[in-house]
Amino acid sequence: MARTSLSGFPEWLPAQRIVEQAVLDVIAETFELHGYASVATRAVEPLTELLRKGETSKEVYVLSRLQADPSDPAAESDADRLGLHFDLTVPFARYVLENAGHLAFPFKRYQIQPVWRGERPQDGRFREFVQADIDVVGDGTLPFHYEVEVPIVAARALGALRELGLPPVRVLVNNRKVAEGFYRSIGLDRPEEVLRIVDKLAKVGPARVAGMLADEVGASSDQAEACLALASLSGGVEVVERVRSLAAEHRVVLDDDPAAELLEDGLAELGELLRQAEDRAPGVVTADLSVARGLDYYTGSVYETVLLGHENLGSICSGGRYDSLASDGRRTFPGVGISIGVSRVLSRLFSAGLVEATRAVPTAVLVAVADEATRPASDAVADALRDRGIAADVAPSAAKFGKQIRVADRRGIPYVWFLSTQDDGAVRHEVKDIRSGEQVEADPATWEPPAQDRRPRAVPTPG
Amino acid sequence: MARTSLSGFPEWLPAQRIVEQAVLDVIAETFELHGYASVATRAVEPLTELLRKGETSKEVYVLSRLQADPSDPAAESDADRLGLHFDLTVPFARYVLENAGHLAFPFKRYQIQPVWRGERPQDGRFREFVQADIDVVGDGTLPFHYEVEVPIVAARALGALRELGLPPVRVLVNNRKVAEGFYRSIGLDRPEEVLRIVDKLAKVGPARVAGMLADEVGASSDQAEACLALASLSGGVEVVERVRSLAAEHRVVLDDDPAAELLEDGLAELGELLRQAEDRAPGVVTADLSVARGLDYYTGSVYETVLLGHENLGSICSGGRYDSLASDGRRTFPGVGISIGVSRVLSRLFSAGLVEATRAVPTAVLVAVADEATRPASDAVADALRDRGIAADVAPSAAKFGKQIRVADRRGIPYVWFLSTQDDGAVRHEVKDIRSGEQVEADPATWEPPAQDRRPRAVPTPG
Numbered sequence: 001m002a003r004t005s006l007s008g009f010p011e012w013l014p015a016q017r018i019v020e021q022a023v024l025d026v027i028a029e030t031f032e033l034h035g036y037a038s039v040a041t042r043a044v045e046p047l048t049e050l051l052r053k054g055e056t057s058k059e060v061y062v063l064s065r066l067q068a069d070p071s072d073p074a075a076e077s078d079a080d081r082l083g084l085h086f087d088l089t090v091p092f093a094r095y096v097l098e099n100a101g102h103l104a105f106p107f108k109r110y111q112i113q114p115v116w117r118g119e120r121p122q123d124g125r126f127r128e129f130v131q132a133d134i135d136v137v138g139d140g141t142l143p144f145h146y147e148v149e150v151p152i153v154a155a156r157a158l159g160a161l162r163e164l165g166l167p168p169v170r171v172l173v174n175n176r177k178v179a180e181g182f183y184r185s186i187g188l189d190r191p192e193e194v195l196r197i198v199d200k201l202a203k204v205g206p207a208r209v210a211g212m213l214a215d216e217v218g219a220s221s222d223q224a225e226a227c228l229a230l231a232s233l234s235g236g237v238e239v240v241e242r243v244r245s246l247a248a249e250h251r252v253v254l255d256d257d258p259a260a261e262l263l264e265d266g267l268a269e270l271g272e273l274l275r276q277a278e279d280r281a282p283g284v285v286t287a288d289l290s291v292a293r294g295l296d297y298y299t300g301s302v303y304e305t306v307l308l309g310h311e312n313l314g315s316i317c318s319g320g321r322y323d324s325l326a327s328d329g330r331r332t333f334p335g336v337g338i339s340i341g342v343s344r345v346l347s348r349l350f351s352a353g354l355v356e357a358t359r360a361v362p363t364a365v366l367v368a369v370a371d372e373a374t375r376p377a378s379d380a381v382a383d384a385l386r387d388r389g390i391a392a393d394v395a396p397s398a399a400k401f402g403k404q405i406r407v408a409d410r411r412g413i414p415y416v417w418f419l420s421t422q423d424d425g426a427v428r429h430e431v432k433d434i435r436s437g438e439q440v441e442a443d444p445a446t447w448e449p450p451a452q453d454r455r456p457r458a459v460p461t462p463g
Numbered sequence: 464m465a466r467t468s469l470s471g472f473p474e475w476l477p478a479q480r481i482v483e484q485a486v487l488d489v490i491a492e493t494f495e496l497h498g499y500a501s502v503a504t505r506a507v508e509p510l511t512e513l514l515r516k517g518e519t520s521k522e523v524y525v526l527s528r529l530q531a532d533p534s535d536p537a538a539e540s541d542a543d544r545l546g547l548h549f550d551l552t553v554p555f556a557r558y559v560l561e562n563a564g565h566l567a568f569p570f571k572r573y574q575i576q577p578v579w580r581g582e583r584p585q586d587g588r589f590r591e592f593v594q595a596d597i598d599v600v601g602d603g604t605l606p607f608h609y610e611v612e613v614p615i616v617a618a619r620a621l622g623a624l625r626e627l628g629l630p631p632v633r634v635l636v637n638n639r640k641v642a643e644g645f646y647r648s649i650g651l652d653r654p655e656e657v658l659r660i661v662d663k664l665a666k667v668g669p670a671r672v673a674g675m676l677a678d679e680v681g682a683s684s685d686q687a688e689a690c691l692a693l694a695s696l697s698g699g700v701e702v703v704e705r706v707r708s709l710a711a712e713h714r715v716v717l718d719d720d721p722a723a724e725l726l727e728d729g730l731a732e733l734g735e736l737l738r739q740a741e742d743r744a745p746g747v748v749t750a751d752l753s754v755a756r757g758l759d760y761y762t763g764s765v766y767e768t769v770l771l772g773h774e775n776l777g778s779i780c781s782g783g784r785y786d787s788l789a790s791d792g793r794r795t796f797p798g799v800g801i802s803i804g805v806s807r808v809l810s811r812l813f814s815a816g817l818v819e820a821t822r823a824v825p826t827a828v829l830v831a832v833a834d835e836a837t838r839p840a841s842d843a844v845a846d847a848l849r850d851r852g853i854a855a856d857v858a859p860s861a862a863k864f865g866k867q868i869r870v871a872d873r874r875g876i877p878y879v880w881f882l883s884t885q886d887d888g889a890v891r892h893e894v895k896d897i898r899s900g901e902q903v904e905a906d907p908a909t910w911e912p913p914a915q916d917r918r919p920r921a922v923p924t925p926g
Contacts, residue, residue: 005561006545009505013565014572017501032825032918033849035856038480042472042591043506043547043577047529059529065581066510066523066546082469083529084506098468102476104823104873106859109477114506118528128505143860145838276839280846360567362495375608376739383743386496393498396569397606410567455495 008121009128010343012350015412015456018357020130020346022164022458024112027132027340030157031110034149036134039109041091043116044082049094059086059117084116088133089337093326096137096333105139105333106146112342126343132157135337137325142334144269147301147321148276154317154338155281158305165355165460166345169316171277172234172288172304175270176295176320178243179230181263186226186250192296193217198231199292226250231290237274239287240267266300273301299323303338313348316341359412359456362391364449365431366408367417369398377419377427384444385417390454392417405434414453417442471584472591473806475813478875478919481820483593483809485627485921487575490595490803493620494573497612499597502572504554506579507545512557522549522580547579551596552800556789559600559796568602568796569609575805589806595620598800600788605797607732610764610784611739617768617780617801618744628818628923629808632779634740635697635751635767638733639758639783641706642693644726649689649713655759656680661694662755689713694753700737702750703730729763736764762786766801776811779804822875822919825854827912828894829871830880832861840882840890847907848880853917855880868897877916880905 012020028038050060060083085091088111096103112132121127134153136146151171158169180191188194197212204212206228213219213227229246233239244267253259270287277285291304298320305317317340325335349355365385367378375394382392393413395404401418408416418430418439431447432439475483491501513523523546548554551574559566575595584590597616599609614634621632643654651657660675667675669691676682676690692709696702707730716722733750740748754767761783768780780803788798812818828848830841838857845855856876858867864881871879881893881902894910895902 005509005557006505006507009507011504011558013562014500014502017503020503021501033852033854034845035824035826035854037477037824038484039477040480040483041474042469043579044469044472044591046468061526062529063524063526063547066525084526094468095474099476104870108824108856116506128507276842279839280842361498361500361571363498376742379739379743389496391496391498393571407567 008119008126010126010347012346013360015357015360016346016350018360018456019164019349019355019458020342022357023161023342023346024130024132026160026164027157027342028110028112030153030160031132031134034108034134034153034156036108036110036153039092039095039111040113041085041088041095041111043084043114045085045091045094047081047083049090050083050086052090059119060084061116061118086117087115088113088131088339089135089325092133092135092137093333093335096326097328100139100331100333106136106142107138108134108136110134126347129341129343132340132342133319133337135325135335137333137335139331139333142336144272144300146336147269148273150319150336150338151273151285151301151303152277152281154303154305154319154340155277155284157340158317159281159284161345163460164458165349166307167310167354168308169284169305170308171285171317172291172306173270173273173277173285174287174289174291174295174302175266175273176298176300176302177262177266178270178289179266179292179295181259181261181266182230182243182247183227184259185247185253185257185263186223187252188217188219188223188227190217194219194227195292195295198227198290201228201231201290201292222250231292233289234287236278236286237271239274239289240271243267243289269300294318294320297322301336307345307348310348310352313344316345353461355458356461357412357456357458358452359414361393361411361413362455363393363411363413364390364453364455365392365415365417366404366411366413367392367394368401368404368419369395370419370421371398374419374421378417381417381419381429381444385447388448390449405432408434412456415449417444471582471589473589473810475809476823478820478823479809479813481823481919482627482812482818482921483805485820486624486805486809487593487595489623489627490620490805491573491575493616493623494595494597497571497597497616497619499571499573499616502555502558502574503576504548504551504558504574506547506577508548508554508557510544510546512553513546513549515553522582523547524579524581549580550578551576551594551802552598552788555596555598555600556796556798559789560791563602563791563794563796569599569605570601571597571599573597589810592804592806595803595805596782596800598788598798600796600798602794602796605799607735607763609799610732611736613782613799613801614736614748614764614766615740615744617766617782617803618740618747620803621768621780622744622747624808626923627921628812629770630773630817631771632747632768633771634748634780635754635769636733636736636740636748637750637752637754637758637765638729638736639761639763639765640725640729641733641752642729642755642758644722644724644729645693645706645710646690647722648710648716648720648726649686650715651680651682651686651690653680657682657690658755658758661690661753664691664694664753664755685713694755696752697750699741699749700734702737702752703734706730706752732763757781757783760785764799770808770811773811773815776807779808816924818921819924820875820919820921821915822877824856824874824876825918826856826874826876827853827916827918828855828878828880829867829874829876830855830857831864831867831882832858833882834861837882837884841880844880844882844892844907848910851911853912868895871897875919878912880907 210224300321302320304315319338385392431442673687763784765783767778782801784799848855894905
């Protein structure tokens, strides 16, 4: 990581930035191949928008103008104070409401931007970080099949990053309807509370969760045991049948009770998602009935993602289905989305030494300068290469050739181009691969570097 | 422009965002071809960094945490309050100082990011806007030839945008040494003051400028006349000789006086810049001795750019040479750079109707769905196309085909793909160009759209 005077605000050195760009390009390309359109929103939102979810208030950075002019009619009143967005969902929901008349629904968008949270920085958690989100939003209704598509697209984007050195991921899925239907079916009628408690399982262990379920939602020991058993289930599509059996063991309602129907509805969705994901992104998506985070505000499928071997990083890609992503009172816009924590992933890729750039500059060729009087001839060679899409630079000074080669070497530029005037006045062009030392005659109008040398690439660190 | 509830914070509709991305891609590609490496810096800087130039203080947005915890040792003291950067030069200078040990000098970087200014919004001036900067920074010294390169690269980037519909530009250049050397040579020894006054020429006219020169720097009528005559000069390399003649007419110092030498030094630089620019970016770069903005803090060449036919927009691309871009007291880093005002250019392109996207989504093909039971077959076609880099989407619902075609039409998707099961059980694939109505049999494993249909493009608005 680049040295930086402010903790929580990561910056990358030029070679790391090349990796970041490669990662973002792979993600954006995957999103575009699946029909998602790019949207960028402003960095700021009215504080009133940002504070709808009360629990995030302490994370918000609020803006003020250093020398706000009180006589300015546009001076900030409390009502229109601005804050930096802490995610890309709140601004997207506002964008959808403001531009609904210009958008075609279902509207599929991706958005790759920084977000800001005024939290205390710690490993993998930053105050400024880049997220890459996709969401599909409908006008009034949104078919379930988008709940299948979204985690598949995320799995493919993360899968495509394996070529750059990203370890494999596992996308964990659950469904709010399954959890709520299950809890209600066994006689627990405060599902949000149950979810909040079960969410602590990894942190406090099953015994304390059972105790909290008894104390806080009045669960019997059988009910608590059923909740823990549900949370222990994970795996492929066979999980559906195991949930059904577990529910049958503990159920206190009839088949046609709304709770039982909600559970069946959720299990049908979960099964469909698992089957299709296995078909279209094999080996990546699994059910994990312990995933409870977000289930209190999502209304259908919910997703989390772990980086295998780096589970301690937490989820690197999360999301789910909202029946009301946005609403203006008249129209309601349901949505489903997922968000890749790009900065979190990058910082681990760098700290674990998993990926590197083949060089620190775009330049493929450094054109040497024999003396300052002939710099225009070197510029002309560089321009001829650029005209054919080959990134070129000209040596900063007409130093000794050995020093000019070191200029290229320090930046990882693979080729140095030399011009020399022959006795007959003709200019001889030669290009040297400074890695192998091989030097050959070349024509600026036709010479091509091998494809893998044209631009810097992000590659897994060797060894 | 997208409807937005906050003036000064522009947002684009999806088709406009495609134009923005195309513009940014062209600019970034031009920068990379010339060897500039991408850098991204955090959005915030310590207020102390931002306020070094006193005159910008009122433009700065200051951050505070909504619920800052006073017991937090990291709570903001006045000394480490943060503000949003108002340009990309201040953060880059700080980045260079912090990472000097990891950078190879001369270091060429580009940076494309939003910046924020708490100004009152007006036409072409925003509170949040995107800039695209290049800078070359040296360690201790920086050769003059980079002052030639920077405006040529900018001229080429803006020239490449003409294919997208940008009108031609004129890059206006001047040189601090010429102005200062001239003023001192004619006996005016407060060049910053003279520049500040001459900068008002376009606004207040020559008579008032002459009056202010007399009142504020004690200029005689001959001196004021010489300053106005200098500011009236513009054109190609012949300008150099005209400045020299003008100086000779009014000069009060000897040939070897430092002022005369400064003037000659500046004229040599200006002439060299104009000659090379004419060679390498013909017809774009001209001298304009009335350009005074920035000359009070730049130390050599200075650049402004007008969009022809849209001069009222102001400069869309400005910069110059600093002898001290950054300094830590021990080392000094001279720099030269230029900044394209991307949002300003885009907003004019949109408001003048000069450019449009060929469609509003990346999707080239919409795969129709005959009924929901066969959606997986449609998904498989879309996936086969995506595997070959063709952006595809699947119809939101198994509506009547006419309605599915309208789904494509509303988004500008050029092709709709149909699957039908034949009597013998085989699936027949057909693809329809919905613009021409032509429908042909096709194989998802091999069919290709014409190159111009693969992705949306930004093109000049016809007519």
